Amino acid sequence: MMEQSRLVIYVLLLTSFLGYGQIQEKKALSQIMNIVEKNYNVKFSYSVNDVKNIFIEAPSNSLTITEIISYLNKNTLLNFELLNDRYITVSILNKTISICGIVTGNSNNDALFGASIVVLNTDKGTIANENGSFNLENVSANARILISYLGYKSQEFSAKDLFAKDNSCSTILLEEANLELNQILITKFLTTGLQKNIDGSTVLNTKKFGILPGLTEPDVLQSIQALPGIESTNESIANINVRGGTNDQNLMLWDHIKMYHSGHFFGLISAYNPNVTSKVIVTKNGTSSQYSDGVSSTISMFTNDNLTKKFSGGAGINLISGDAFLEIPITKQLELHVSGRRSFTDAFSTLTYENYFDRSFQDSDINTNSETIENSDTSSNFVFYDYTAKLLFDLNDKHSFRANFIGIKNELDYSESITDNFNKTNTKESSLSQDNLGFGGNWNAQWSNNFSTNLVSYYSQYNVDASDFRVETDQLLTQANEVLETGLKLNSFYKVNNYLTLLNGYQFNETGILNETTVTAPSYERTKKDVLLNHALYTEAEYHKGSTYARVGVRLNYFQKFSKLIVEPRINIRQKVGKGLALKLEGEFKNQSATQIVDFQDDFLGVENRRWILANEQSIPISTSKQGSFGVEYSENNLNIDVTGFYKKVEGITASNQGFYNNFQYLSATGNYKVKGIEFLANKTTNNYSAWVSYTYSINDYKFENFTPMVFPNNADIRHSVSMAVNYNVLENLKLSIGGIWRSGQPFTRPVEGNETVQDRNNTFVNYDTPNNENLESFKRLDVSLSYNFNISTKTPAILRAGIINLTNQKNTINRYYKVDPNNSNKTIQIDNLSLKITPNVSLRVKF
CATH class of the missing domain: 3.55.50.30 (Phage tail protein beta-alpha-beta fold)
Known part of the structure; x- marks a missing residue:
């Protein structure tokens, strides 16, 4: 029962x-x-x-x-x-609808603050708030919505799928991409598109980039100067100083290809098209052991690495250049991405071009010859361009192949005419070209769920060629600087568990550098070529669980020519100690075998005086660096505060590498520099604004045993540097950015008062006093930008940007040196190089 x-x-x-x-x-x-x-x-x-x-x-x-x-x-x-x-x-329904959602990660269901929500083929979009929530009104019911977040796989939805009914919003789970342990720590850092990794590196996502003061394009090398500890003492992106280092001490990688050239307009504009470069990672310290050959920093640039599977592109124009790019599907597994950018200022001139030209060539033969040579006339024509191509092939979901090509060129033609006493005019042509070509390929293979490999090969060629015909002496000077480098790298990744990944790898580089000078009347020729082979083995363990992140590795570098082994340990630790509070420790040893020297005697038309050379372990040693930093981070309620103290020592520098404007200008010696300081950054972000202030204090000193005095301030010794800025969304599609920079003036050397010149046989030289004992006036600049999004048609979004650099037209002296007065050999003339004047620019971009 x-x-x-x-x-x-x-x-x-x-x-x-x-x-x-x-x-x-x-x-x-x-x-x-x-x-x-x-x-x-x-x-x-x-x-x-x-x-x-x-x-x-x-x-x-x-x-x-x-x-x-x-x-x-x-x-x-x-x-x-x-x-x-x-x-x-x-x-x-013909009317639009409202959509909403909550974006979370699939691994721990954490809200993805800063996730990007875009209505495809329109300028409409938003970002998720701190709870991962978003909502958009007036969206077409037939629209497609793309939801993305760096480190996660993007997803596409129909607007109907996200229809906000009964005040209920869908939860969207984004799947983690195969980025192993290196997760995003801060999703919106200073501006949209700037993010911070848990290992301390900074990520610039150009396709999601918001706005920064003065910029009309997300210029890669200008944008990173918003970070504390990164600046340019002479306002040139070709001379970026990271924690007091020189520009040649920054390792530049473009899709794994090592690049030896960085700027158009001889330093004022990045040579890398920001509309093609999708992501940039900047590392100041605690670098992964797979990277070396840059004793100051590593700047890795990447183009789009995913098949879009649809034809798309874009084009843009500003007051200096125009560019276009295309993403062309060939088959379901094969795709071609191409781009090109060219200045148009050889056809007609703009105020922006004229200001850039005056800034770049103010101290060159182009400007000085017409002033110093009687009855002379000069004219010049300058053009730059760059182009890229990338072939993407996915064999299957386990194996992918990529082939890359990049070309960069600056070209200057210069003519000089002199009319003699018989009214006969003699005209000579001079030229200067500077270019960098790069070829590369890589193969990514996922052999199992836990084991993957990455094979990279590349070829890089850098050339500077000048032909300088000097009319007053009827002398032809030709010069060349060439760098040829091939490289091979194999990385293997083994995922031990969800928290620990092991990296092992091998790298081979062959670098050859040529320097050549020929002169007529009298005849003279000098050619020097060096080749260096480098083998490296490296290993690394990366661990991330809960509040602890650690990456520890070591790199062994063997230079075959010198039978020399250099051991480089690396460490990067971050420990969360409380709500929003974390401690971080970073350290690294690095080396560099190719450096730039500054040659004032054999410069290229007075425009480019830097040339690459290779270490020979005699007069030019391999440069090595030791760097350590310790910091405290606070991140809570969209407020980020970072305080970091750092110490760096770089050994094996040469006097010719530093570009001295004093008695050491033509001397040969090796030495070191030490820099120690502290960086502070406070950044508050919301959906409508981002405001930040940064401050860097540092002491940077040289030490050359053979000089008197042995210790004196570094040319890049900027004791105090402050920047402040705010970005504000005036309207949903209108953004404003305004910011300012103030920093103490860099050191310079005065002549001895009352004894300004000294004579050596038939030559008279400036008699300089104690090196770098004076400082230029403080550098001050205010910049502003506006950005406006609109639609040309339903499928053609556009963005209009306007910016002004140096809004107050501040006259900043960025370099000062002296030369003997041609009218009085006992006196000197002070030469001041000035910064960029008030310079407006406007850009218009469309996508299709």
């Missing part, structure tokens, strides 16, 4: 459950309308295509026909209209 009672209870429970499930089950809309037609004696008029694939819960039978119409209007994206007691029309 008891068993029978239990059986009856089970049957009743099962029947109730099944009945409840049937009530809650969603039915096809066409089926629901058939039931309503029978129960209420009405007739629906509709197109089958409009209602197919729509499923909703059936309305209650107790509702009136008016209430059912209201229910259907509320729960579908269709318009149900009761014409009379008998007929009901059904049509597609």
Whole structure:
């Protein structure tokens, strides 16, 4: 009897459950309308295509026909209209809808603050707030929505999928991309598109880039100067100083290809098209052991590495150049990405070009010859361009192949005419070209869930060629500086568990550098070529669990020519110690075998005086660095505060490498520099604004044993540097950015007062006093930018940007030196190089 009672209870429970499930089950809309037609004696008029694939819960039978119409209007994206007691029309909504959602990560369901939500083929979009939530109004019901977040796989939805009904928003789970342990720590850092990795490196995502003061394009090498500890003492991106280092001490990688050239306009504009470069990672310390050959920093640039599977592109123009790029699917597995950018100022001039030209060539033969040579006339023509191509092939979901090409060129033609006493005009042509070509390929292979490899090879060629015909002496000077480098790198990654990944790798580099000078009248020729082979083995363990992140590695470098082994340990630790509070420790040893010397005697038309040379372990040693830093981070409620103290020592520098404007200018010696300081950054971000202030204090001193004095301030010794800025969303599609820079003036050397020159045989030289014992006036600059998004058509979004550099037209001296007065050999003339004047620029970009 008891068993029978239990059986009856089970049957009743099962029947109730099944009945409840049937009530809650969603039915096809066409089926629901058939039931309503029978129960209420009405007739629906509709197109089958409009209602197919729509499923909703059936309305209650107790509702009136008016209430059912209201229910259907509320729960579908269709318009149900009761014409009379008998007929009901059904049509597609022409009006827009509201969408919403909550974006979280699939691994721990954490809200993804800063996730990007974009309505495709429009300028409409937003970012998720600190809870991962977002909402957008007035979105077309037929629109496609792309939701993305760095470190996670992007997902595409129909607007109907995210329709905000009954105040209920869908939860969107984004799947982590295969980035192993290196996760994003701060998703919106200074501006949208700037993010911070947990290992302390900074990521610039150019496609999501917001706005920075003075910029009309997300210029890669200008944008990173918003970070504390990174600046340019002479306002040139070709001379970026990271924690007091020189520009040649920054390792520049473009899609794994080592680059030896960085700027157009001889340093004022980045040579890397920001509309093609999708991501840039900047590391100041604690670098992964797979990188070396840059004793100050590593700047890694990457282009889009994913198949888009649809034809797309874009084009833009500003007051200096125009560019375009295309992403062309060839098959489902093969795609070609191409781009090109060229200045148009050889056709017509703009105020922006003229200001850039004056700034770049103010101390060159182009400007000085016409002033110093009687009855002379000069003219010049300058052009730059760059182009890229990338072939993407996915064999399957385990193996992918990429082939890359990049070309960069600056070209200057210069003519000089002199009219003699017989009214006969003699004209000579000079030229200067500077270019960098790079070829590369890589193969990514996922052999199992835990084991993957990455094979990279590249070839890089850098050339500077000058032909300088000097009319007053009838002398032809030709010069060349060439760098040829091939490289091979193999990385293997083994994922031990969800917290620990091991990296092992091998790298081979062959670097050859040529320097050549020839002179006519009198005849002279000098050629020097060096080749260096370098083998490296490295290993690294990366661990991330909960509040602890650690990356520890070591790199062994063997220089075959010198039979020399250099051991480089690396460490990067971050430990969260409380709510929003973390401690970080970073350290590294690095080396560099190719450096630049500054040659004032054999410069290229007075425009480019830097040339690459290779270490020989005699007069030019391999440069080595030791760097350590310790810091405290606080990140809570969209407020980020970072305080970091650092110490760096670089050994093996040469006097010719530093570009001295003093008595050491033509001397040969090796030495070192030490820099120690502290960096501070406070950044507050919301959906509508981002404000920040940064401050860097540092002491940077040289030490050359053979000089007197042995210790004196570094040329890049900037004791105090402050920057402040705010970005504000005036409207949904209108953004404003304004910011300022103040820093103490860099050191310079005065002549000895009362004894300004000294004579050596028939030559007279400036008699300089104690080196770098004076400082230039403080550098001050205010910049502003505006950005406006709009639609040219429904499928052609556009963005208009305007910016002004040096809004107050501040006259900043960025370099000062002296030369002997040609009219009085006992006196000197002070030469001041000035910064960029007030310079406006406007850009317009469209996508398709």
